[in-house]
Amino acid sequence: MAERVKRTVRDLRRGNRASLLRHLYFEGPLSRQELGRDTGLSAGSISNVVGELIADGMVEEAGAVESDGGRPRILLRVAARHGYVIGVDVGETRVRVELFDLALAERASADLPLSDSGHDVDHVVRLALDGIGSVVREAGVDESEVLGVGIGVPGIVEQGDPEESAPGRGDGVVVHGQTIGWDAVPLGRLLRAGTCLPLYIDNGAKTLGQAEMWFGGGRGARNVVIALLGSGVGAAVVADGQPYRGSTSSAGEWGHTTLAVGGRLCRCGSRGCLEAYVGAEALLDRWDGAPEGASEESALAALLAAADDDPAARDLLAEAARFLGAGIADLINLFNPQRIVIGGWAGLLLGPRLLPEVRRVAAEYALRHPCAQTSIELGRLGADAVTVGAATLPLAHFLDTGGERAPRVPAPAPDGDVPDNPDGLRNRIARTVR
Numbered sequence: 001m002a003e004r005v006k007r008t009v010r011d012l013r014r015g016n017r018a019s020l021l022r023h024l025y026f027e028g029p030l031s032r033q034e035l036g037r038d039t040g041l042s043a044g045s046i047s048n049v050v051g052e053l054i055a056d057g058m059v060e061e062a063g064a065v066e067s068d069g070g071r072p073r074i075l076l077r078v079a080a081r082h083g084y085v086i087g088v089d090v091g092e093t094r095v096r097v098e099l100f101d102l103a104l105a106e107r108a109s110a111d112l113p114l115s116d117s118g119h120d121v122d123h124v125v126r127l128a129l130d131g132i133g134s135v136v137r138e139a140g141v142d143e144s145e146v147l148g149v150g151i152g153v154p155g156i157v158e159q160g161d162p163e164e165s166a167p168g169r170g171d172g173v174v175v176h177g178q179t180i181g182w183d184a185v186p187l188g189r190l191l192r193a194g195t196c197l198p199l200y201i202d203n204g205a206k207t208l209g210q211a212e213m214w215f216g217g218g219r220g221a222r223n224v225v226i227a228l229l230g231s232g233v234g235a236a237v238v239a240d241g242q243p244y245r246g247s248t249s250s251a252g253e254w255g256h257t258t259l260a261v262g263g264r265l266c267r268c269g270s271r272g273c274l275e276a277y278v279g280a281e282a283l284l285d286r287w288d289g290a291p292e293g294a295s296e297e298s299a300l301a302a303l304l305a306a307a308d309d310d311p312a313a314r315d316l317l318a319e320a321a322r323f324l325g326a327g328i329a330d331l332i333n334l335f336n337p338q339r340i341v342i343g344g345w346a347g348l349l350l351g352p353r354l355l356p357e358v359r360r361v362a363a364e365y366a367l368r369h370p371c372a373q374t375s376i377e378l379g380r381l382g383a384d385a386v387t388v389g390a391a392t393l394p395l396a397h398f399l400d401t402g403g404e405r406a407p408r409v410p411a412p413a414p415d416g417d418v419p420d421n422p423d424g425l426r427n428r429i430a431r432t433v434r
Contacts, residue, residue: 013049013402014401014402014404015402016041016045016049016402017049017052017053017402017403018399018400018401018402019039019041020035020039020041020046020049020050020053021053021058021059021078021399021402021403022399022400023035023038023039024059024076024077024078025078025102025399026214028062028075028076028077028078029062029063029075029076029077030075030076030077031065031073031074031075031076032046032047032050032073032074032076033073035050035076050076053403054076056403057079057082058078058079058082058403059076059077059078059079060076060077060078060079061074061075061076062075062076062077063075078102078103079102080101080102080103080105081101081102082102083101083102083145083146083147083398083405084099084100084101084102084107084139084141084145084146084147085099085100085102085104085146085147085148085149085150085391085392085394085395085398086098086099086100086132086135086136086146086148086149086150086197086391086394087100087149087150087151087152087207087386087387087388087389087390087391087392088128088131088132088149088150088151088152088387088390089152089204089207089384089386089387089390090119090124090128090151090152090153090154090204091114091154091204091230091231091386092114092154092180092230092231092232092281092296093113093114093231093295093296094111094112094113094114095111095112095114095124095127095128095131096109096110096111096112096131096384096386096387097109097110097112097128097131097132097134097135097387098110098135098384098387098388098391099135099136099138099139099141099146100388100391102395102398104215104388104391104392104395107135107138107139107141108134108135108136108138108139109135109138110130110131110134110135110138112127112130112131114127118180119177119180119181119182121182121185121187121190125187125190125191125194128151128191129191129194129195132149132195132197143197146197147198147394147395147397147398147405147406148168148197148198148199148200148393148394148397148398148406149195149197149198149199149200149394150200150201150202150207150389150390150391150392150393150394150395151187151191151199151200151201151202151390151393152202152203152204152206152207152208152386152387152389152390153175153177153187153201153202153203153204154177154179154180154203154204154232154234155175155176155177155178155179155180155182155203156175156176156177156203156248156249156250156253157173157174157175157201157202157203157206157249158173158174158175158176158248158249159172159173159249160172160173160174160188166406167198167200167397167401167406168198168199168200168394168397168406168407168409169188169192169198169199169406169409170188170191170192170198170199170200170201171188171189171192171409172188172189173186173187173188173189173199173201174186174187174188175187175201178268178269179232179267179268187201188201192409196408196409196410197408198394198397198405198406198407198408198409200390200393200394200397201393202390202393203234203236203249203252204228204234204386204389204390205226205227205228205234205235205236205252206236206243206245206252206389207386207389207390207392207393208226208228208236208343208344208379208385208386208389209224209226209235209236209237209238209243209252209389210236210243210389210392210393210396211381211385211386211388211389211392212224212226212236212341212343212379212380212381212385212389213226213238214392215380215381215388216341216343216379216380216381216385217339217341217343217377217378217379217380218238218339218341221238221337221338221339222238222240222241222338223238223239223240223335223336223337223338223339224238224337224338224339224340224341225237225238225254225331225335225337225339225340225341226238226340226341226343226379227254227328227331227340227341227342227343227344227347228343228344228347228386229278229279229280229324229342229343229344229345229346229347229350230279230280230344230345230346230347231279231280231281231296231346232255232267232275232279232281233254233255233274233275233278233279234252234253234254234255235252235253235254235255235331236252237251237252237335238337239335254274254327254331255273255274255275255279256268256270256273256274256275257273257274257327257330258270258271258272258273258274259272259273259274259277259323259326259327260272260277263276263277264276264277264282266282267279267281267282274323274324274327277319277320277323277324278320278323278324278327279346280296280300280346281296283300283303283316283317283320284296284299284300284303286316287303287312287313287316288312289302289303289306289310289312289313290302290303296346297345297349300346300349300350301349303316303317304317304349304350304353307353317350317353317354318357320350320354321354321357321358321361322357322361324354324358324361325357325358325359325360325361325362325364325365326361326362326365328340328358328361328362328366328376329361329362329363329364329365329366329371330365332362332366332367332370332371332374333366333367333370336370336373336374337374338373338374338375339374339375339376339377340374340375340376340377341377341378341379342355342358342376342377342378342379343378343379343381343385344379344383344385344386345383347378347379348378348379348382348383351378352378355376355378358376359376362376394406
């Protein structure tokens with residue numbers, strides 16, 4: 001017989017706070033009466049919990065609406081200035097850092113090019129920490145007001161030992177980024193050496209997926225695949241409303257599914273991967289007309305512009321559409337989603353031109369019945385959705401716990417090194433990697 005889990009009064013109170021806070025966040029502004037109707041909590045519970053949330057500064061009044069024959073009803077919403085969250089996107093060519101209020105309105109940002117150092121671990125960690133400090137200063141907020149930092153990275157993210165992976169701690173996070181040369185990089189520990197802010201680290205495609213599920217193309221559906229097309233290719237799989245991660249968090253490496261046995265060489269070292277045919281880096285490698293010295297974003301835009309007059313550019317894009325359509329057909333056959341949402345900066349650039357052919361090819365290769373139930377559409381959150389998604393990681397903890405803040409973790413400074421000392425940080429990174 002299963003052991004019965006005892007719920008304490010504290011558990012009940014925390015659950016009620018979380019329920020009301022989440023509902024107000026995603027559906028507000030709402031009146032107390034609407035909260036009671038939607039959550040099923042009694043009028044007394046609503047009154048008590050709302051009173052606590054207002055007293056704590058998490059909820060505020062947002063005007064009033066007329067009621068039928070009675071006093072106007074006061075509307076409530078989550079207070080956007082109660083705290084701030086930071087999102088970090090470790091991309092293929094840059095590290096982008098943004099600071100948001102709780103309404104996810106951007107308050108400050110920093111774009112830090114990876115330059116010639118590429119994805120050297122020391123370089124990436126330094127850029128991320130510099131960006132975090134920069135946006136806090138630019139926004140003029142106190143570090144104590146920041147609920148946490150979410151970081152989206154390429155590769156497989158293992159959360160590590162449960163004790164080290166307590167919410168916001170992040171110390172045990174290890175990243176396996178085969179395409180960028182990261183082999184079991186202890187990213188959480190390296191970042192912790194330079195900040196005491198709560199840290200939440202996940203795969204970039206998964207952070208994009210959470211953003212699109214919360215605010216974009218996936219909202220309202222429970223079975224969705226969000227595809228990320230950038231320099232590389234990834235996906236976030238959402239099954240029955242929950243992210244599907246697999247046994248070691250590597251589920252969603254869609255870019256490395258094989259579409260052509262013995263085909264083009266992929267960055268991962270294998271051949272015939274989807275990424276080798278539709279990733280921006282692979283497309284530009286095969287186009288002779290790429291502008292010298294242009295960024296990937298500019299070069300891909302030039303490829304699209306050239307396709308009207310350049311047969312080689314046109315054929316390259318047509319092939320990419322066929323491979324992308326076939327890859328999406330595999331997603332339909334494997335996961336039977338309600339929606340497939342194509343996002344990422346390259347996906348949003350390519351999508352308007354390629355989407356009709358992608359849909360046609362997907363219908364040709366997928367099983368007819370599940371394909372007929374699946375919509376294929378573009379993401380709605382723009383090219384910086386990974387950063388927004390990363391910021392939802394600390395925000396999710398805040399909402400799920402009814403407004404609890406993850407504790408600050410003192411940043412270690414062995415051998416007299418201090419986090420503000422770049423040379424000291426490099427020394428600690430070198431010791432950790434060894």
